[in-house]
Amino acid sequence: MSIHVQIKRLPGNEDIPLPSKMSSLASGMDIYAAVTDSITLQPGERGLVPTGFCLAMPAGLEAQIRPRSGLALKHGITSLNSPGTIDADYRGEVKVLLINHGQEPFVIERKDRIAQMVFQQVPDVELMEVEVLSETERGEGGFGHTGTQ
Template sequence: MLHQVLIKKLPGTEDIPLPTRMSEWAAGFDLYAAVAEPVELKPGERALIPTGFQMAMPGELEAQVRPRSGLALKHGITCLNSPGTIDADYRGEVKVLLANLGTVPFTINRKERIAQMVFQRIPQVELAEADELPETARGEGGFGHTGRR
């Protein structure tokens, strides 16, 4: 099933590419920095980077903003609150919260690919309050409950 997502470029961002799939089977659309001037992220710093567009998607979708693997591996650049969720009813500019976990400053330039956006279908869910829950073998075992491996 094909879902149509409407993209609106913001004034002054005509030179910024629309979100782009970089290969035929890519799950994500690369997002581009729409910064007016280069932004330097020093180690440990974070910045909210504009992408220059707004969008409208069907109610059964969400968009997730995720790090680009190359930036993470080579420079320690990642997205905080990852994956960041964009709800179907949000109409503001899409922005990316980047952080530098590396050891040297990193400069974000205009039109640079900074993150990727993946669309997911959202199931219809109804929460029901209960006094008791069914038992499972795992029970309340949480973080690290199965050991190191």
């Protein structure tokens, strides 16, 4: 079953590839930097990188912006608010908040693959306030409750 998502290329970005999967079974679509001039992220620095496109998704769908594993491994570049959420009612330009956790400055050039976009269905959830929650074996065990590693 295909879900149709509208994509609009912003003026001046005709040379920027639209998001695309790099293999037939990939979950994410690589997205590209639509910077006019290169951006250099110093170690510890973050920057908002334009992509040159906007989306229109049907209700019940979201786009998640996630890091590219190769950039994370090789350069320490990741998406700061991972995953970033693009809501179905947002119509502005998709931008990617990157941070340099590496030890060297990292240069972002026009058309560089900077992140990936994964579409997810979002259920319509209704919260119901109660006085007591059902019991489970785990109970209130939180961070690290199953061991030290």
